[in-house]
Amino acid sequence: MTIYFEKRSLVVPGDLLAEGDYKVGENTHRVGNKFYATRIGLFDFKGKTLCVIALNSFYIPKVGDIVIGTILDVRVGGWIVDIKAPQLAMLRVVDALDRPFEPTKDDLTAIFDIGDMILAKVIAYDRTRSPLLTIKEPGLGKITHGRITSITPSKIPRLIGKKGSMISILKKETGCQITIGMNGLVLVRGKNPESEMIAVKAISKIERESHTTGLTDRVVEMIKKMKEEGGVSSG
Amino acid sequence: MVEQKRLIDDRGLRVDGRKPNELRPIKLEVGVLGNADGSAYIEQGRTKILVAVYGPKEVHPRHLGLPDKAVLRCRYHMAPFSVERRKSPAPSRREIELSKVIREALEPAVFLEYYPRTSIDVFIEVLEANGGTRCAGITAASLALADAGIPMRDLVAACAAGKVDGVLVLDLNDDEDKYGEADLPLAMMVNLNVITLIQMDGMLTQEEFKTVLNMAMEGCKRIYEMQKQALKAKYLAIKEEVEV
Numbered sequence: 001m002t003i004y005f006e007k008r009s010l011v012v013p014g015d016l017l018a019e020g021d022y023k024v025g026e027n028t029h030r031v032g033n034k035f036y037a038t039r040i041g042l043f044d045f046k047g048k049t050l051c052v053i054a055l056n057s058f059y060i061p062k063v064g065d066i067v068i069g070t071i072l073d074v075r076v077g078g079w080i081v082d083i084k085a086p087q088l089a090m091l092r093v094v095d096a097l098d099r100p101f102e103p104t105k106d107d108l109t110a111i112f113d114i115g116d117m118i119l120a121k122v123i124a125y126d127r128t129r130s131p132l133l134t135i136k137e138p139g140l141g142k143i144t145h146g147r148i149t150s151i152t153p154s155k156i157p158r159l160i161g162k163k164g165s166m167i168s169i170l171k172k173e174t175g176c177q178i179t180i181g182m183n184g185l186v187l188v189r190g191k192n193p194e195s196e197m198i199a200v201k202a203i204s205k206i207e208r209e210s211h212t213t214g215l216t217d218r219v220v221e222m223i224k225k226m227k228e229e230g231g232v233s234s235g
Numbered sequence: 236m237v238e239q240k241r242l243i244d245d246r247g248l249r250v251d252g253r254k255p256n257e258l259r260p261i262k263l264e265v266g267v268l269g270n271a272d273g274s275a276y277i278e279q280g281r282t283k284i285l286v287a288v289y290g291p292k293e294v295h296p297r298h299l300g301l302p303d304k305a306v307l308r309c310r311y312h313m314a315p316f317s318v319e320r321r322k323s324p325a326p327s328r329r330e331i332e333l334s335k336v337i338r339e340a341l342e343p344a345v346f347l348e349y350y351p352r353t354s355i356d357v358f359i360e361v362l363e364a365n366g367g368t369r370c371a372g373i374t375a376a377s378l379a380l381a382d383a384g385i386p387m388r389d390l391v392a393a394c395a396a397g398k399v400d401g402v403l404v405l406d407l408n409d410d411e412d413k414y415g416e417a418d419l420p421l422a423m424m425v426n427l428n429v430i431t432l433i434q435m436d437g438m439l440t441q442e443e444f445k446t447v448l449n450m451a452m453e454g455c456k457r458i459y460e461m462q463k464q465a466l467k468a469k470y471l472a473i474k475e476e477v478e479v
Contacts, residue, residue, distance in 0.1 A: 010467050010470060011460075011461050011469065012381060012388030012466045012467060013344075013381050013386070013387035013389060013390055013423070014387070014388065014390050014424065014426040014427065015390070015426070015463075027386060029386075029388060031427070036388065036389070036427075038346065038385055038386040038387055038388065038425065039381070039384060039385075039387070040381055040382070040384075040466055040470075042465075054384055056273070056382065056383065056384035057384040057469060058272070058291065058383075058384055063385075086290070086291040086292055086293070086350055086352075086353040087293055087352065087353065088293060126438065127351050128302070128351075152384070154384075174431075208473060209333060209473060209474075209477050210471075211470055211474065211476050212473065212477050212478050213478060218477065234379065
């Protein structure tokens with residue numbers, strides 16, 4: 001029963017984390033009674049469960065996730081949506097319309113066209129099938145305004161913070177509405193482009209410095225400074 | 236016949252002044268390309284290689300996808316300017332073969348079974364070739380895979396050893412490879428102690444083979460440490476910059 005790393009230390013794939021009676025958590029792998037890291041990230045353990053908080057990852061859909069996607073193609077019965085997952089997602093007409101679909105009358109491109117961005121929910125996904133989406137819930141559907149930025153999915157908990165501390169600071173300080181898609185795309189909607197830009201810059205700072213300490217203070221400081229300077233140029 | 240170049244001088248040093256058991260100077264960098272999901276750059280002596288990784292993503296063409304695991308696709312390619320005489324940019328027999336052996340050296344390290352019906356693409360671009368490109372390619376490719384956030388059992392480190400002018404040497408360069416007596420490239424997952432690639436050309440006695448194999452394993456271990464440092468360096472640099 002030995003743990004070879006301290007909490008929050010940086011580990012890389014293949015690092016021997018611990019030996020003995022432990023449990024496999026996120027991004028760890030077991031050979032016999034030895035536990036190895038499988039991704040570069042910060043080591044952590046809760047009780048007997050070992051895990052690595054990845055510093056770079058990609059989105060694997062989970063049923064129930066709210067995601068932001070781009071319409072890639074319009075097919076006969078629905079749309080092909082890019083949700084930044086390994087597979088393309090499908091949004092069927094029945095999951096988009098609240099009335100029966102009439103192929104002779106309805107024009108799908110009038111609802112969503114190629115390039116449109118939508119907020120949707122994953123309703124089915126497993127190893128054998130591509131993700132299936134729905135927008136039949138309040139708040140979901142076409143995104144009409146705002147700014148989209150991205151963050152690596154494993155850092156979403158950091159963006160939210162403990163009990164939502166980080167995200168509520170962001171919302172309060174910038175006055176923007178922030179919607180986080182679990183696939184790492186974040187929608188920022190503010191009163192003016194300047195406040196949106198401040199929020200986007202703050203989010204990219206959180207992504208870049210997620211593995212450091214004292215981040216919340218630095219983010220608050222940065223937002224204040226940018227507000228004093230009268231926003232930032234939208235470049 | 237042209238007179239053979241001497242590969243080991245009177246002091247027992249090699250053509251580039253190294254001792255028999257010495258690696259070439261290695262520089263490793265991670266995350267050098269913005270558009271790729273993961274990337275790495277390696278300089279090993281005069282050999283320079285850039286690697287980009289994309290994925291996991293949808294497989295195109297579709298029929299190549301597998302129902303139970305991801306496909307790992309490797310493309311080892313030498314730039315036309317990477318060698319002394321211009322090389323045709325079309326994939327040669329040698330490049331196709333090296334793409335295959337590099338893929339097979341990396342496959343055991345990647346958790347392909349996690350991502351069925353997807354592909355992970357590795358592009359290995361040799362910018363300058365001066366011997367040991369397959370090993371340097373594997374070393375950099377495994378870093379690029381880790382940088383892309385693809386779950387791996389271990390990093391794969393690769394290094395060659397061989398026999399030159401009757402002396403057993405580590406990490407052969409181009410001249411030693413061409414005019415030497417034997418060459419043994421080796422790739423291994425060091426922490427798991429698993430060999431994922433072993434090739435040999437030339438002639439070695441059984442005793443020599445054992446020694447050369449041990450030398451190559453020792454070389455892999457040294458490169459493995461450098462790989463870990465390079466991966467961490469990307470994040471430690473940010474940490475140092477902001478935490479005063």
